[in-house]
Amino acid sequence: MAGVTMQARPAEIYLNGRFLPPEEGQVSVMDRGFLFGDGVYEVIPCYGGRLFRLEEHLRRLDNSLHAIRMHNPLERGEWQAILERLIGQLPGADQSIYLQVTRGSSGQRDHAIPDGIAPTVFVMTQPALYPDPTTLATGIKAITLADNRWLRCDIKAITLLANVLLRSEALDQGAGEAILIRDGQATEGAASNLFIVQAGELITPPKSDRLLPGITRDLVLELAHQHGLPCREQEISEAMLDSADEIWVTSSTKEVTPVVELNGHPVGNGTPGPIYTRMAACYGEYKALLQAGRIPS
Structure with missing residues (x-):
């Protein structure tokens, strides 16, 4: 799907x-x-001016906020109105919306969580940066690295330094992604979820704090x-990963990318x-239906 020009x-x-x-x-x-x-974020794709699975993204935002002892500062309708106004700046274009909620400022630096301060809410949109057709047709390289992140990876927190360093290590080695290993198990990518295919069956790790x-995984x-x-x-x-017939990584920006x-x-x-070829066709059909307004945002 063609995106807007970077200008x-x-x-x-x-x-x-x-x-x-x-x-x-x-x-x-x-x-x-x-x-x-001290905050959380979401990245929401927008295809042809239509938001991708908005309810699911806002539900995950709620879960992340609850996990860090915050309440959602906006109602669902308020979020949608903000997002619709921002994506309306690039009518009909594929976009990537970034929203971030931090705990705000109490006027001093103290580890203790303060009471009664106003959160900081930030939202922006930009032209979509999805995998180019060549990448999807030929696939990417990946390496495995030790998963040295914290133990609440289910929270979509803005503290991404560990992920940044892991992804940078992959890029330094000429790979497009790092697949992370913890206690002998493959968890996910540095910036993606993980799928493998064995004997014609698609397998992904169950949801957990890892x-x-x-x-996109769901x-x-x-x-x-x-x-x-x-x-x-x-x-x-790790043995299953090494012997897999197919490996994919998925995310809002990677969509479904073969390794x-x-x-x-x-x-x-x-x-x-x-199996990837079949899923890529299914995913493309879903996007087309969303663009056409035949399935809800």
Whole structure:
């Protein structure tokens, strides 16, 4: 699906109740998001001006906020109105919406969570950066790395330094993603969820505090059930990963991307596999229906 040119840029962001130019946005240096990474975020794709699974994204936002002892500062309708106004700046375009909620500023730096402070709410949109057709057709390389992140990876927290370093290590080694290993089990990618195919069956690790509950991950499972692709949620050992017939990574920006080489060795025959080809077609059909307004945002 063609995206907008990179020259097209939105003129406004949303910050704490105001729509304003990005260069006019200001946040206190005492904001706990700045000082502690005390906040959560969401990334919501928009296809042809239609939001992708908004209810699921807002539900995950609620869960993340609850996990860090915060309440959602906005009602569902308020969120939708903000998002619709921002995506309206690039009518009909594929976009990526980023929203972030931090705990705000109490005026001092103290680890203790303060009472009664106003959260900082920030939203922006930008032209979509999805995998190019060549990448989806040929696949990417991946490496495995030790999962050295914290124990609440189910929270979509803005504290992403560990993920940044892991992904950078993959890029340094000429790979497009790092698949993370903890206690002998593959958990997810540095910035993606993980699927493998063994003997024609699609397998992904079950939801837990070790991985992010991905919206795209859940859609892939739904599409597999709808289209008769055998699938299950099961822990993936490092041995299973090494012997997989196919490996995929999924996210809002990666969509469904095949991995054709792992740690320098081909996955399967070194090309995207037949189950991936079927899922890619199902995913493309879903996007087309969303664009056409035939399924809800």
